[in-house]
């Protein structure tokens with residue numbers, strides 16, 4: 208309820224009025240082609256695999272994000288996830304639906320919450336985003352995954368450790384036979400969505416596409432952004 212009662216400020220620029228002002232909304236950095244066809248990373252020219260995903264066994268067919276994870280988006284996502292500004296899920300869903308094509312899938316699902324985090328936050332951002340997106344795209348949304356064990360934070364772990372950390376962290380709870388869209392809030396290394404997609408594929412999903420609100424973008428020589436990938 209806090210986000211209803213407190214005076215509202217734009218999380219990106221601080222101007223009074225709305226959690227995301229019209230100017231900042233229009234300026235959220237897009238992820239424009241050319242992109243890696245597989246993982247959605249911006250690339251110099253169109254490629255089927257890029258330096259970020261080449262050689263990795265990825266259980267998802269494609270991953271796409273609506274906005275690049277820059278400092279402004281980081282503040283927005285922090286407000287949404289950590290400060291409980293849950294109406295931002297609808298804003299995020301609108302932006303995704305505006306910027307990404309409607310996927311050709313049978314069902315929408317999401318990376319499941321770690322229960323401790325859900326209790327702490329009182330909401331699960333990926334779930335709310337998935338339901339809002341499914342409503343925009345007029346697709347069914349179902350919880351198809353659960354976690355097999357509790358969390359170790361992903362943040363701060365090197366890439367190889369992130370992958371080890373998430374391998375086998377999910378299992379499917381409902382049969383999925385056709386194609387599925389897997390939704391998460393932020394794509395950082397892709398380790399979390401790859402592990403979740405792997406569980407869907409193991410359960411029979413024919414194809415898994417990934418959509419996130421934001422995507423970390425590597426700048427040459429800098430490496431991955433400081434995106435707070437959720438703990439596993």
Ligand SMILES: [Zn+2]
Nearest residue numbers: 217220228231
């Ligand atoms: Zn603003």
Ligand SMILES: [Zn+2]
Nearest residue numbers: 243246257260
């Ligand atoms: Zn790639």
